[in-house]
Amino acid sequence: MSLVANRSSLLFVVAAALVDGDGRVLVQQRPPGKPMAGLWEFPGGKVEAGEVPEAALARELAEELGIAVETACLAPATFASEPLGDRHLLLLLYALRKWSGMPQAKHASALKWVRPLELHALEMPPADKPLIGLLEALI
Numbered sequence: 001m002s003l004v005a006n007r008s009s010l011l012f013v014v015a016a017a018l019v020d021g022d023g024r025v026l027v028q029q030r031p032p033g034k035p036m037a038g039l040w041e042f043p044g045g046k047v048e049a050g051e052v053p054e055a056a057l058a059r060e061l062a063e064e065l066g067i068a069v070e071t072a073c074l075a076p077a078t079f080a081s082e083p084l085g086d087r088h089l090l091l092l093l094y095a096l097r098k099w100s101g102m103p104q105a106k107h108a109s110a111l112k113w114v115r116p117l118e119l120h121a122l123e124m125p126p127a128d129k130p131l132i133g134l135l136e137a138l139i
Contacts, residue, residue: 011089014057015044015128016069016096017077018103023139024115027122028064028108040112040122042093042131043103053092064108067101078134082127091127095138 018026027040045060047053054071061069074094082089105111114122116136124132 009087011084011087012047012053013044013089013091014047014053014060014094015042015091016057016061016074016094017042017131017135018099019095019097019139020113022113024113025119025135025139026065026103027112027114027119027124028105029110029112031107031109036125038109038123040119040124041128043108054094057094061096061099064106065101065103065111066106067099067103069096069099073098077138078131080127080130084127089127091131093131093134095135 020026026043028043030037030039030041032038043061043064044057045064047056054074057074058069058071061067074096077093077095079093080089080091082091103111116132116139119132119135
């Protein structure tokens with residue numbers, strides 16, 4: 001195993017497990033034309049230079065789902081670390097139970113509310129799969 005040579009080869013990503021009152025989690029389907037099109041994932045995105053992870057996630061959720069999030073409501077849950085081509089993905093997953101607005105698929109093909117156990121049956125990116133067990137324990 002080799003060490004990541006520099007920070008520019010790290011892809012720093014944040015995502016949210018939105019949890020509704022029934023204990024279901026929101027996932028979105030990647031649209032055609034994007035890498036890993038058709039796979040289901042937790043909403044989120046890249047952390048831009050100069051952003052803290054929570055601010056990046058609040059921004060991404062507003063852009064992708066049209067919801068408003070208070071950063072204080074983002075509870076760190078777990079992370080994933082995966083090789084991704086010539087880069088390395090570091091994904092921070094936050095649990096979120098409180099937001100304003102109704103989630104809409106602004107940049108995804110579809111949204112789906114599922115129980116954590118049902119996540120195992122969905123086709124998901126490799127970095128998202130290891131996060132399912134923890135979500136089952138948390139929810």
